[in-house]
Amino acid sequence: MLTAAEVVALRFSSAGVFRAGYDADAVDDWLDRVILTLRAYEGDAEGSVELLAEDAREATLPTARGRDAYATEDVDVAIDRIASALSEHERAA
Numbered sequence: 139m140l141t142a143a144e145v146v147a148l149r150f151s152s153a154g155v156f157r158a159g160y161d162a163d164a165v166d167d168w169l170d171r172v173i174l175t176l177r178a179y180e181g182d183a184e185g186s187v188e189l190l191a192e193d194a195r196e197a198t199l200p201t202a203r204g205r206d207a208y209a210t211e212d213v214d215v216a217i218d219r220i221a222s223a224l225s226e227h228e229r230a231a
Contacts, residue, residue: 141223148216150162150165155203157209159207159213161202162207163206164199
């Protein structure tokens with residue numbers, strides 16, 4: 139199961155100069171909420187449940203181009219993993 143530490147360590151490829159991708163700042167902000175949620179499930183007192191699995195599955199992130207954008211394919215894979223991890227935590231709670 140995906141952990142908060144693994145989410146902190148995630149790195150995404152740049153979308154590239156001529157391709158659209160997900161806005162990097164928006165993704166990073168969203169991942170901060172994921173990290174807080176996973177930390178709460180992991181028993182960290184500083185964590186808080188900010189998202190549910192359904193929220194992750196329905197995530198709508200703004201797009202951008204160039205260095206300010208992450209490759210959509212990389213982020214989509216991470217979102218799927220995050221949704222699965224949150225779903226497992228929700229079932230166990």
